[in-house]
Structures are given as C-alpha cells and as structure tokens.
Amino acid sequence: MTPIITVPWDEEHKLPGLQSQAIKRCFPVDREIVVNEVSFVRKCIATDTSQYDLWGKLICSNFKISFITDDPMPLQRFHYRNLLLGEHDVPLTCIEQIVTVNDHKRKQKVLGPNQKLKFNPTELIIYCKDFRIVRFRFDESGPESAKKVCLAIAHYSQPTDLQLLFAFEYVGKKYHNSGGSGAVGGSNQKTPFFETYSDWDREIKRTGASGWRVCSINEGYMISTCLPEYFVVPSSLADQDLKIFSHSFVGRRMPLWCWSHSNGSALVRMALIKDVLQQRKIDQRICNAITKSHPQRSDVYKSDLDKTLPNIQEIQAAFVKLKQLCVNEPFEETEEKWLSSLENTRWLEYVRAFLKHSAELVYILESRHLSVVLQEEEGRDLSCIVASLVQVMLDPHFRTITGFQSLIQKEWVMAGYQFLDRCNHLKRSEKESPLFLLFLDATWQLLEQYPAAFEFSETYLAVLYDSTRISLFGTFLFNSPHQRVKQSTEFAISKNIQLGDEKGLKFPSVWDWSLQFTAKDRTLFHNPLYIGKSTPCIQNGSVKSFKRTKKSYSSTLRGMPGSLRNGIISDPDLVPRRNSLILKAKPDPPPPPTSQDHGAEQYFREWFSKPADLHGVILPHVSGTHVKLWKLCYFRWVPEAQIHLGGFITAFHKLSLLADEVDALSRTLRQHRAGSLDAGHAGPDESRMYFRVSAHATPGTPDFLSSAFPFSPVGNLCRRSISGTPLSKFLSGAKIWLSTETLANED
C-alpha cells in the first residue's frame, strides 16, 4: 500500500562516485522525476557469459530508464556522450517492447501499460526502437522493487495521451521558471522553421522562384489543421479560389510549393481531389496556375506516388523484417542465407524504388523543364520522402547541415508528416511506419556514393534518427504544427501557464544540438571529405573563400567541382573521367536536351558519363550492386559485426587529421600574412574536426575506434540465448492510464 514517492532527481539522487562536474551540471534533465528504482541489478553485457555483467541501480524516470553502475568507470573507452542520456540509458519513447521473465517458474510476459504481473521477474528485457536489446537480471535485488520498476517502465513508456510525454512536463516547467514567453530554445537557430511568412518568402527568393507567393489563408489553421499556417502557392491563384478549392482536397491539403529549379520548373505536392464532380475542373485550374507560374509556361508532370511506390504498410513490414534479421536472430545462423534473407526483407528494394523514382523526377524537372506535382492520397507520407530526395539531389544547399535541417522542417515537420503516429510515440498506433528512417537511409546511399558532396557525416544521420526517439524535443513529436499548438495550448491552460501572444508552447528543437552534445562532439557531424563552397582556398598566398554563383546548380556548370577549378589542384590527371574505357569523355558537353522525347535513360547515361559536379545535381546509382545496407545504423549494436580498428571511421579519422592540419596551417598563415603583433599566437580553438593532430598522441588509429564508432555495442545487444521474444508478438497497449496508486497496489 506504499505509494510511489516521486522525488526530483537532483535532490535525492546524486550520481555516485567520481563523476565529473560537467556530467553533474547537465544531468539530470530539468523536471525529470524518478518514478521508481531498484538496486543490486545486474546488466547483462554478453549473451553467453555473465563475467562482464555490470552491477548497479535501475531507475525509471518520467523521461528514461537509467542504469547507474556501482563502478563509475564508463564502459566506453572514448568520450562521446549524449548530454541527456547516460551510457546505459534508454529514453522511454525509444522503448518498443518490455518483456519480463521468471526463470524459475519458466514464465515470461510482455508488459503492456495496464497489466498485472503475477510473478516476480528475475529478468527484464527491453527491446528498443533503435535496434538495441538490453537485459537486466534481478537475482540479487528485492523481488518487490524489481517488479515495481518493471511495471513503472511499462506504465510510463506507454502513455495513452500525448500530453503525458515528457516534453510537456519539461517545457511547462521552463515556462513556469521563466514566468513568461520565449522560454526555450532560440539560441543560434540558423535553421529556418518555416513557421513564419518570412521563412517561406526567403526560400522563394533563394530559389529564384518567380510566379509563386506566400499564402496566409491558413493563419490560425482556419482552412486546414494539417497544413502549416503559411505555405507557397502559384501567384495566379487568389486566396478566394484557394479557399473554395480546399474543400475538394483530402484533408483540405491543397497544392504546396516545395522548391523551384533555376530553370523555373517547380516541385509541388498535393493531396488527391476527393470531390469527383469537381475533380477535372479543379485539377485543370491548378495545373494551369502552375503552368502560368513557369517562366516558359511548361506543362505539368504529375506523379502518382500511391501507384508507383510501396505503401506505408509494406515499408513497415520490410522494416520489421530487417530488424528481425539484423538484431533478433542469432548472428551465426543467419550467415549462410544472409544475402537472400536481406533481399527478402525488401528494405533495400524499397530504398532503391524511392531513389529511382526521385531521380526520374529530377530528370523531368532538370532536363524536360517541366514542373512536377507529387500526388498522394493525403500528400503527407510518401510525398515527404520523394520531395526531400528530389531536393537533396538537385540543390546543394540541402546537402549542408543547415540546409538539410531546413528541408526536414519544410517537407516533414511543417508539411504535416505524422511523426506521432508514424514513430508511434504512444505505442498504440497501427499507423507506425519508418518513412523518416527510409529517407535518412536513402540520403545515406547518396552520401555513400558521393562522399564529398555532403557537409554532414553518417554519424549525423544516425544521431538524427535517434533524436526522433527523444521525447524532450517538439520537432518529431506531433502529427502537424496545428497539433502542437492545440495540445500545448490545452496543456498551458490546464497548468496555468501564461502563453501571452504565443501560439502554443515552444518546445526545444532537435536542431539545437547543444542540448544533446558538446561542441566537440558536434564536430563529429562534419564530414571531412566535404568540398564545401566556403572551404577556404589558398591561392597565390592569399586566403580566398569562393562563393558559388547563385545558379551554379544548373547543369551548365557541371564539370569540375569549384574547388578544383579554383586552382587548388593543377594536376590534369585529377580531372575525373568516367567511362573512359568504353566511351571516352567528349570534349564538349552536348547542348541541353530540348525535345520532350529525350528519354530519361539517355539523360542518366549522359549524366553518368561525365564527372559529377558535387555542387550541382547528383544522381544515385540505383542498381542492386550499389544500394547497400546502412551498416552503421543497423549493425552498431551488434558486437559480432564490429570491425575493431576498422570501418570507414578510420579513414574519417585520418582525413580529419589532414584537414585539421590544413586548417591550422592556413590559420597561422593568415596571421602571418596579416603581420599583426600576435602573429605567433595560435588563436582560439576553432577546429572543425573531431579528431585533431596533437603533439602527444601516438600516430596511428586510436585503439577505441571500431566500425560502430561513436556508438558502443558493448552491453547494448544482449539477445537471450533461450526463448527470445519475437517483436512480431508485440502487443498493443491498453488505453487506460493507470494512476500511480493503482500501479503501486498491483500485487
């Protein structure tokens, strides 16, 4: 009958032992409350032996599961950590399934949110959405406390209401503390959120889109609750017409402009027209308007995504199979048939399908000069992937970190991708589907094929994926911008928070990476291979920063990357020649194709026969030999799959040292040239690189590197040797939210 005492973490739970000041400062997260805890828990590290197991305390808070080891020495031999999460922590939103086991009674139970447990668990297995499987043993802990922690985890990780997610608690506290608006975030946000009129206006200007305007008829979500307040439409369509048309679209999702090519072709996405009688007429009006917005009055090309691409259920099924294959099944047993099993998941096939289709649309936009309309029933699922991929391929801006983030804001967050349902934060949705992951995977394929074309690294992509599972941030929490406003306003009212003139609570943004990582750790997001437009170039002894002309992503400048043209490298051998075995590169590129029957195939062949301009269009190789499994993302927790002191990270390391060296030299050179008094002064630490040249470090690859870096498989994948629970047996949770009292009384 003892109620669970909730205690603010920082008062009662000082971290044991020799934790550094830095860790204390950022831990715990504000407003994090310990729900329940149990001591003398053993965390299993290896499947076959208990000799490496760790002893400690298992804690369930309203944000995460923590495991505080008795021995304060971290397992990881490198210092890369999430400021919100300890080495062994799992955010509640990252939990997929909770399995309790009693060895003696040979019982096992998948714990839903509102369930009783008739046995005292000897073991707890947490299946995580990020492919981890963590196991705890309770042999030495109090059986009642162990059971309570298990129930608490089941309870808090499977909330029935959005407002019970930690972000609300967190942001509410922030508002209370600051006593007013503008409480959270706002620091150095370079990433446009596309919440305002001006963000869209800037994007129109950036792409040089004439014939398009920002429309504000949805202010206050008066027209549609799944559209942003501001979006871009053809200039020739009046607000009044749009209002009328909107009724005919599914979800009232009328055409939304995504992006314009420098040749004037636009990329547009829209839902289906459900009104059969009006269909033809409205369709015609819309298409005419889009044509009018094209400087050459080109036709519109419509792409029906529902008919050409796998649907969300198929993608989810593929993902479940992929996960099953990568982490659940025993490593050795899957070796023999690995390739065909991987093929059977169809995951790679789907990644290819999206890349291929997006590349075909690039051809339409770029070569046939036609505007493209993406059509999909609701226009907020497959459209997000395709619209984003097309832009990543066409516009080098979206291959920078800020650009990529703005793309996700624009085509996912603001466009009403249903993160809440698709990520299944509330664990009860039949709508779960990893479309966002599929987009990151497809982006990774491009990064893999054009490693110098992206400002970010694959670590960035993996960390971004993980961030969708941290319920502190508002970015990936909602089904639409309107849902954020509505839910948080309700929440504010219930908590007596004064919102002032703000539209809903401002949640922390994922793009504020300083909330998760130190500045040093964030440098790991930077790809040292990136040949950026702002790369300083030393020419004739002076430092130049060369800028890309506004339209250099058009096909005309394709040839050498800017950096080469600007004279860093004069060796003519470096001019890349593809296909020189069969088709020698012709001296002059053929004039851009004008005729409409110029086939996509020929466009691709021609494109691939020339060296890629990394600041121009990049197209994916989509053959089965090129589309690969994203090993860092899917194998990072699999100990057997780690290449110790190997993997791409070792090349990344070497390259970082070289880049750091060049940076240091050019800094010194700059000071030297400037002839200032402090010429000898090394200046502030402004390295872009995670790995740096240091005088005392021994040369060579650091011992802690492995192909999983910066993730650690140690203790993060502990399959049960007997009776593992297949994820397919996942039970969806009951809808009743237990009070803590009920939970405590459950015996």
Added chain:
Amino acid sequence: MVNITVIFSLQSLFLVGCVPGCLKICANVMSFLLTPLFHFQTSRDGVNWDLSEAVPRLPGETRITDKEVIYICPFNGPIKGRVYITNYRLYLRSLETDSALILDVPLGVISRIEKMGGATSRGENSYGLDITCKDMRNLRFALKQEGHSRRDMFEILTRYAFPLAHSLPIFAFLNEEKFNVDGWTVYNPVEEYRRQGLPNHHWRITFINKCYELCDTYPALLVVPYRASDDDLRRVATFRSRNRIPVLSWIHPENKTVIVRCSQPLVGMSGKRNKDDEKYLDVIRETNRQISKLTIYDARPNVNAVANKATGGGYESDDAYHNAELFFLDIHNIHVMRESLKKVKDIVYPNVEESHWLSSLESTHWLEHIKLVLTGAIQVADRVSSGKSSVLVHCSDGWDRTAQLTSLAMLMLDSFYRSIEGFEILVQKEWISFGHKFASRIGHGDKNHADADRSPIFLQFIDCVWQMSKQFPTAFEFNERFLITILDHLYSCRFGTFLYNCESAREKQKVTERTVSLWSLINSNKDKFKNPFYTKEINRVLYPVASMRHLELWVNYYIRWNPRINVPHP
C-alpha cells in the same frame, strides 16, 4: 605521404613551404575521391604513345594486321571499327564519329576464340568471332561474310593469343620495355628471412634444394628447424606429397611461434606412418618451448581429406601425431572455385542480374568461399599472434589453398606486407617461389581453355585482400588500382612475373634475365598505386570480420566493363 607531425613541428619555420606539401596530401585524397578507376582498359602505363600512330605500341611489340570489323558492344550495340592486332594486343578504334570507343586488350587475356555463324548464316552481324576473356568479359566481332574474311583474323589471333601451340614465344620474352627500377630485385629470400630475424637458434637456412633435387616445385632456399639435418629432410620428403616438406613461412617476432607450410602426408588407404615425419613435426613444435601441441590446419573439408587417402594422400592422424591437433578448414578445391566464378560471370556479364541481385549472388557461393578462406586465415593468424601454438598449414599439394592461407595470415600478422613492396615480396615469396602453378591455373599462351587445371585461386586471394582493404581503409599502402593492375598482368603476358609453375622452371627459362618484372612497372610509378588514407602502423594485427554482413562483391573488378554499373569512387 608526408609525415604530418613533422610538418606540424616545422610549421613555424617553413610555413610557406609546407602548405603546398599539405595541400598535396589533400590533392591525393581528392584525386582518390574523384578519379574513377576505369582507365584500366586504356591504361597508358609504360606505353609509348606515338602521336602519329593510331595504336599504342610497347617496345618489342610488332604490328601484325588490321581489319575493319563491327564490334558488337553488349552495352551500346554494334559499332563499326578498325581492329589492329599486334603480337601483344588487340586494339580497336571506333570508326563512327559519335563514338570514341577504344578497346585495348592484351592477347594474353584471351581464353577462347570461337567462330560464330557460318558462311550462309543470315541476319545482321551473325558472322564473326566470339572471344572469351579471362577477365570477366567476352568480345564479339562481326565481319563480312564474303571471302571468308574472318579466317585470317581467326588464325592470327589464335596464333598470337596461344603462342605455345604454335612454337612461338610468349610476349614477355619479346618485350623490350625499360624501367628505372628493376622489379626482379624486390624479393631476395635471404634478406626477407633476415628481416624476420632468421636464421636464429632454432631455425636455419638450408641450401639442400639449391638445384631443386629435394623438391622441384619449392624454392632453392628453405628455412627449416635447426635440429633437423638435411638427411632428415630427405626422409621426410618421401612422406609428403611431391616432396613438399614442412618449411617455415613466417615467424612471430616476439613469441617466436611460426607458420609452416607443406603438402599432405602420404598416408594412403592403409594408414601408413612415417617416424621421420612425426619426429620432424615434433621438432618444429619444440622450437618453441611453451607449446605443448602443434596446430595443423588442413585447408580441405574433412571428407576431401579422407577421400585423398584413396590416391595415397591423407592427413595427420591423432594416434600418429600425439603432439599435434588437427582442424579442417572446409575450403573447397580448385574445381569448385572455378565453377563458382563462372556463376559470378553469368550474373554480371554482360548484364547484371538486377531483379534478385542478392539471392543470385548468394547462389554463386563466391562470397561464401571468400568467407571460408578468410576465416581459415584468421584462425591461423590468431593462433600465432596469441602465442597459443605454432601452425602447420597444408591442403593436398600445398600450392593453392595453402598459399592463400599462409599469405593472408601473414598479411594480417605483419604490417610490412601491407606496404607496396611488402606485398610484392609476399606474392613473390608465398605464391611465386613456393610453386603456385600460375602457368596451369591461368593457362598462359595455352589454347586449352577447358583444362581442368585452370582455377582462379590467385584471383580469390586478391579478392580476400580487397575485402580486407575495404574493412581497414587505412591499413594498406596500396589502393584498389594496385590490386586490379596485378590481376590485369596476371593474364597479360607482358611481364615474366607470373609465368611458369615454379622457380626451377623459371630458372631454366632465365625469366629474370629475359623478361621484365611487373614490379618494375609498379615501383617506377608508385604514386599511382598509393592509398591516401594509409596510416603506417607497426605490430598491429588485422582481424577482418569474415561475415556475410561485411563481404561484398568486388564490383570495380568483376563488373568493371559495364558502363552502367561503374562507380565514380571506391
């Protein structure tokens, strides 16, 4: 590559001078990123291009004939061109204005020439020649039907592609190329053994095989236990297939465990024993005091080893060799490997099997074989590196799977072999000098394309090296191009390096005097073959992960002829 720390410490002194040096490193890295790997066919290495001439020609290369043909390109359709045939190559230049196609194929690459169509066959381009190459491609030429126009092309090609059947010399003996370094001096066995710290108290160098009378397929110089006399060696030789006695390949610099290679014991159906052989193996074990058992890795599958008893071979039984433990590594024989590679070709040439690529690849079993070879080599390396025991490796004759295992294990154990020259020494030592039958396996200048002795064992080894270089991108001084160049000249017959089956045959033919070494070409042009990410490390053992999750088909080699698959970067 320039030493970074040196630059760093000198930067204040030689600042301006150093920046270009540093940028050069970046230039290397960038060229690595941007330079595609597909110039091989039109490789100009060492070739004198006379601008006034249409065809590149090596010194000593002579023009035989030329002819107008239609090249049936599997990717771009028929292309009219002129083919030039020399005593070294087949060279085709497109005659069509909109195609700059060039084919440059050393005749040594040709495995088979067939006539297609007859004088009466109908249909466009149905009459001509179909050429099967050893490097994963076929070439088709259509000729005019009138006047048996293909007859002399067929005869000339047959003559020069298969010189052995026509009492003609292999081109390597006619090649008059000169390089500023002599590749034949790269490998000096005495120096290499000295590098390993040999001879020492336990191991001696013996000249017993100086004139190849102990074993005609072994090198002249061998390293054997100090305590084994030359007479002992002769007696052991009688009990080992083709007299290939256990000799040292590599010794661990610290724990002094060794890798020893040999052929199978001649046990036979009756289960013969040989006291000298048993004692010899014990002597090997005793060169390292701490070791209680010698580990024997028989590369074959267990059943194959048993089956070999029928032909007089076999394996070391427990009761005869008390102080040894034997493991089978399940690597299949040359015939299985040949068939597997054939299947790979079927799914990649001319068209890549797209619809079920991964399961098609799986059905070739090629990667599975690679996995078994690597797994075997890892076990050998692990035994030795941990100091658990010395290792003896054999298969049947000890010149195919054994060479793969010892050389790969040595590559994992000894970072020296991961440099360009070190790798050349490794190939020269474990493959060439120890009698991997290159002539039989490749069939240099031989017309018998169906010879059962042919097998891609060396290619498989290079593939394993490539797999390792993929997993450890900074561990090797050489790049992918280096490996592909080696494979190209494995067949080309331009160099003497891979000719003949063993050292004694090479000596008889005076190969080092009469031909050029491939290493001359490579070492006089090293920059082209360097890996910009190379980080020199000493005493680091590489353990690749021999899992299907990491093994990949080497697309840049096996599918390099397909312009739709080629990749712009490695």
